[in-house]
Amino acid sequence: MTEVRLQTQALSRRFGALVAVRNIDFKLAAGARHALIGPNGAGKTTFINLLTGVLPPTRGRVLLGDRDITGLAQAERVKLGIARTFQINRLFRGLSVLENVCIAIAERVGAARSMFYPAGKRTDIIDEAMQLLQTLALADAARLRVSELPYGRQRLVELAIAIALRPTVLLLDEPAAGVPSAESHIILDAVERLPEDIAVLIIEHDMDVVFRFARRVTVMVGGALFAEGTPREIESNPQVREVYLGQAPYRAAHV
Amino acid sequence: MSVAASPADDAAAAAPIENPAARALMRRHRVHGWEALPWLAGIAFYFAFPDYLSFGCDLLVTILFALSLDLALGYAGIITLGHAAFFGAGAYAVGMLATYNIWTEPITGLLLAALVAGVIGFLSGMVLLRTRGLTLLMLTLCTMALLEQAANMAAAYTGGFDGLPSLPIGPVFGVFAFNPLYADTQYLFALSVLFVCFVFMRTLVYSAFGQSLTGIRENILRMHAIGSPVRRRVLICYTISAAMAGVAGGLWAQTNAYVNLSALGLDRAATVLIVLILGGYGRLYGAFIGAVVYLALEHFLAQIYPTAWQLGLGILLVFIALFARGGILGLAEALWRRYSGKLSRRLRAERAAP
């Protein structure tokens, strides 16, 4: 087993009477390609929110490497290398694609503190942003406002912002959600081309994507871990098939 | 790269970044020729309308006040109904220091006004800015009402409802005295103050800090998710905005040589909001356009047909909210885009970046 990059110990979160995340022990290896699957309402997004510090856990710990980050705020965790995308786009819609990425880079390198130095003179930032956009085939849209892009390309910007933070752990919450299936391969290609050393955890409903991309799969049901293994193990696990994969109508509805 | 550089951009081709988007971003902070226009107009006004210089002072003060609001509202997206609190704080700081002959020098007086308003902005912002939406609206509104009532209560020092008349304001640089009957010195002083504050703010909004403020306005949750210390940024911005509003208030007190409760009422807060949105917020020059249009209309209409002015203003606001959210400048930009739509797609794409 390779080095563990991010892990949780007995992580739980309740909302009133509802236990959204129940006692989860989870390990994400360095350089992992790990998928998190489970039916709607299984607590996957809540789990991501606990990892990123959007929500405090009711119980349990989150460790990045050896460091306990349970008490750290979201912004501090980002500085330590945890980045994420959202299931529903959270972009600077009125700004250009290039600015969206520049804002993220400026924040990462600490330039955003400087109040009197023109952002336009930080050519290093702009340069880096352009190169990133080029690798994602977004360079031609760099000057467009995000709101002017088709949704599929907006999802790419969502990904670009996360990558711009140079994370060591990247949490992708249904990166292709809402994208017409004809275009979703663009996003998935980009996900596949992510640098090898980033540990990637992806929430995804499309099983074809999961089995193509992931080297490890975790199944969550009812807020708890249900099963974990290689894609092949998960696919052949009869219990998983029963609660999840076997539900043909469910799968059809999300593909 | 899929975008070809146009022939006119040969000079930039040597730069490491060849994309027009990158070039636009790298040039955005540079001063354009047309940006001299407002200042030339301001100087021309001095010579062309010598009888309207006190109106001119009001105009300059309103522009400065609207600019300060633009920083908080237009850039950081802090929706406040109580910005007159800081205008009033600055005005009363200058007014009380002058009345009791503690401090009458105008330039340092404005710095003190900025300090007082900035401190109030910082302290109130520290607690208020945690909230959003209606709660924030209410809290800013109540903070302003609180200051207004405090000024009303402390009538022994503030003059209460009647205010402090005939403020003794010292000469600028010890040389240029304010003329109580003819506002020529006041006008030039106000124009200079506005210029300095504008340059300051322009620098600020084109910095990476300013860029991060627009990020907060556009999507605060995303800013958290990229590791931005959002709360601190917003507080810094709010404090600077408050200090600038304080300068505007102090300038108002100096140029009028009086202070009264109208400096911090809902009327003034609503008016500056209207001025800014009329011109177009988040655009630097919206404050200029809005103030000129609003005050000119008010000056000529409100005295003759006060009710018609109010009716017209109401209809205008409804129209802007429904159809022209970018204000006059936004409307102009939309028209410009529509006409330029006949040009190639690439050109349109180039203008899309703000």
Place this chain on the structure above:
Amino acid sequence: MNAVAEIAGIVLGGLAAGTVLFIVSVGLSVTMGLMGFVNLAHGAFAMFGGYIIVLTMNRAQYGFPAALALGFFGTAALSVVLERFLYRRLYRAGELDQVLFTIGLIFIFIAGTTIVVGSEAQSLQLPPSLSGQLNLGIVHYRTYSIFLIVIGFLIALGIWLTFERTRIGGQIRATVDNRRMAESLGINVDRLFTITFAFGSGMAAIGGGLGAEFLGLDPQYPLAYLVYFLIAVSVGGLGSVIGVYYAALILGVLNFVLTLYMPKGGTIFIYALTILILLARPRGLSGGKEQ
């Protein structure tokens, strides 16, 4: 005896004013809770209705109940028209546009009223049955104030029962709680909003009419009391009838006391208290909808 009478007088006077505040504000609370729409022009509906009520009584010699009914339905009808054609366009817009739009509406109402009726204040002639003094045992107090307090209590009770016991009330509560969820359950939120908006505006009209006797009624009304309506709603909690009722009554009594004993700047304590409450409980005393 004298002190008791004085205290009772203050409390009753304050409660009467608070009752009017409640009747005007309750609709605002519910519509804001439902749609998150920052409607600063709510007071304009109160003024509009108040004018209908006062003018029909003074000029057309309508009885008080008939005038109130006319004010209610006239204002509700106007509000439906405005909601369908104007408000509706701004549901998804930002608060800023909503603020601007409703300030614009206030100006239009103020100017319109000035043009049509004139800028002078209107006074309400109470019917003889309500204009005397009532013997309450310890004190004699104005019949009208007692009448207001009782009516206000009945209205609060009625609306509360509607919320708790009827289908439409359940739908409103569900929608205030979680609009998306309500929509996915098949609640027609648009229609629900139109209905509550009309009803809330009608209630505001009644409040405007009932309060005209001591709050006065002139074209500046929507601006003059705007802050009070907003305080009642935000302190009480969006979408909460009981919360607004309590907040309005407390505000009424507090304001009565302060203006009596500290005419200069006494209201400062109201603002301070509002700030403290909102800082401690940003969603108001009753909790209510997360913003």
